[in-house]
Amino acid sequence: MEYRLPSDLWLLSSTVSVVEATLLLLNIEPQSVSQFVEGWDDDKKPVHYIAARNALVGAIRGEQVSGELVPQTYEKFPQGGIEVDYERIDHHASYVYVQSLASWLCERGFDNTIFARSGEKKSGFRDPSHPRYSAKLVAAVEAWEAFDEDSNERGTPKQRLAKWLRLNAARFGLTNDDGKPSENVIEELAKIGNWATTGGAPKQKSDEPGPDKTPQ
Known part of the structure; x- marks a missing residue:
């Protein structure tokens, strides 16, 4: 089967699904392929698809690449409801951050994928070969x-x-001698990126109506 080469427009996305990322790693345009490929027999999938997908899943699980692995869910019949299978991964719902994946591939010398073109567009301070390169910066x-403003993730x-920063500590050398995230360094870097410095509890989104202020 002949596949199209992917468009650079994919690099405008902040995240892509594991299925889409796997196809992009193989230089295959995900459109019109991603929704079917997981249902194909292994010998019908693109060459190296399983190897690339497994490598990507392993990198997310090992916190070498930022993303999330979502367990497979099924509808229960006939009683209804949803059953979660934590032993299986929903590769369509699972996702990876594009920039994180591009950096990981660059570190390993994989310069023959669409993500290498993402690296070419980095500004100087992101270039590890720059004389003033700072991993902490x-x-x-x-x-x-x-940071996703639309996320329902809790916390300030x-x-x-x-x-x-903890999830990506290994990528940037923010670890101690035991290989664990260095909390002092992470605390300082989080302060640098923090724009909400006025204090107070974080605002929570709510669909509930406010109190009735109608005069009695």
Whole structure:
């Protein structure tokens, strides 16, 4: 089967599904393929698809790449409701951050995918070969850029920035001698990226109506 080459427009997305990312790793345009490929027999899938998908899942699980692995869910019949299978991954619902994946591939010398073109467009401070390159600076900026204002994730901006930095600590060398995230460094970097410095509890989205202020 002949596949189309992917469009650079995919690089404008902040996240892509694991299925889409796997196809992009193979230089295959995901449109009109991603919705079917997981249902094909293994010998019908694109060459190296399973190897690339497994490598990507392993990188997310090992916190080398930022993303989330979502368990498979099924509708229960005939009683209804949803059953969650934590032993299986929903590769369509699972996702990865594009910039994180591009950086991981670059570190490993994979320069023959669409994500390498993402690296070509990096500004100087993101370039590891730049004489003034600072991994801590890049970590603080990428944590700030990865912040999703529409997410329902709990915590203050600073707490959420710190969480992202912990998940990506190994990428930027923010670990101690035991390989664990260095909390002092992460705390300082989260302060740098934190824009909500006025204090107070984080605002929570709510669909509930406010109190009735009609005069009695």
